[in-house]
Amino acid sequence: MGQLALNNLSKSYGANHVLQDISLSVKEGEFVSIVGPSGSGKSTIFQLIGGLYTPDAGTISLDGKVLNDSRGHISYMPQSPALFPWRTVLQNVELSSEIAGTKFDRSKTMELIKSAGLSGFEDAYPSELSGGMKQRVSFIRSLNAPQSIICLDEPFSALDEFTRLEMQQWLLSIWETYKKSILFITHDIDEALFLSDRIVVLSDKPAVVKEELIVPFGRPRSEELLLSDPFLTLKREIYNLLRG
Template identity: 40%
Template sequence: MAELRIKTLVKRFSQASGAVLALDGIDLDIPSGGFTSIVGASGCGKSTLLRIIAGLEGDFAGEVSLDGRPVGGPGLDRGMVFQEHRLLPWLTVEENVAFALNGPTPAEVRELVSEHLELVGLGSFAKAYPGQLSGGMAQRVAIARALVNRPRVLLLDEPFGALDAMTKIIMQQEILRIWEAEHITMVLVTHDIDEAVFLGDQVVMMSARPGRVKAVLPVSLPRPRDRSSPHFIDIRRHIFGSFFAEAEETFAYAI
């Protein structure tokens, strides 16, 4: 079943020189409990699409719905992790995670925070401050904060883009472990095709601006995935080929 549905989505931004068409006619179904990766060139509108799903960006045409209910603004049913961890440096790790909670009793807050810090492997760092953490650890705290309200959907906006190569691989494995533990719908925006194929049940390929859905490619590889397997390489090559062809067409047109 499709939990998150996007129909004929159009988004324009107003600038001094005139309106800019960022997204044009996006139609997309995101299955419940699945892992969807969205890839595209810089400026294609993929982060804008994620912000619209999160309710952080309004003034669009078309429909975005979750479980049949229109998305009209931010909600606890959707959590979001950004490329920068955005932790408050004057708060401890546990205080940063608790900051997202509103309503539970103090005892419930302590239990939820402890549970989610254990989920991301940082139970022993509850009293630490963000400045005392590595980049990967800080992103784990950001993930715990996004999950603490038990959202239906976790939105990931290039969350590992600022990490070094080895830490990125570790974090990719960690987000899969969390996805499998939480049975949550995940939507990842990335410019890293290898990451998109490694993580996604389906890879949504977007065209250059204005952003349109070029294709939705199912990834039926068993998990854990071997990045060196022939099938993995074939999928990655297919996506690369699609984007290189588009780039060549754009370059030829510009000439």
């Protein structure tokens, strides 16, 4: 499964009112992105989903089960790869299974490493990898976790433009193979349009959902899409929503 629903979430930290009546969903096997101004509460949404904080109002549910203030139900990939430097690529990927207490499936792990183009690097340490390679390890670690939904928090923001596009294309190819549900945070409109099935646009804080757009482009997607007229038209629409 992997159907996530947020219903009328609100959250404040003292006088800092961050979220107001946020409702959104991710269907099974769907790729949904959240865009919004800096400081609009995008990461706070992930912290609530992950059970790090409790919403002041509203519910978070996965496959119909309410998860408020409950941990261990999502797989999370932060902005930095967050790899343990003393563990090899193989050991870092298998960490998600260790934490979840699930049985190791070495053949699945090796297949994920191969799919990431990292065959031959199983015994390499993070210090021996490029930035893009580290992000691949971090993502396949998330895929290797037993949870049915992955939350990605601007995972490519530190990469240069060309490496970032390469990673986006790679992410799509892997996602289309494994079809886990993904909720993706980004401040990059191009990235959201290139990757997503739907895009949720937030206002400045206290954040509300300003608009939810269905991305009309078929899959698979190539980089030529980025300069097409329909893509640029939708990009302007989202840009104006964020500005307005």
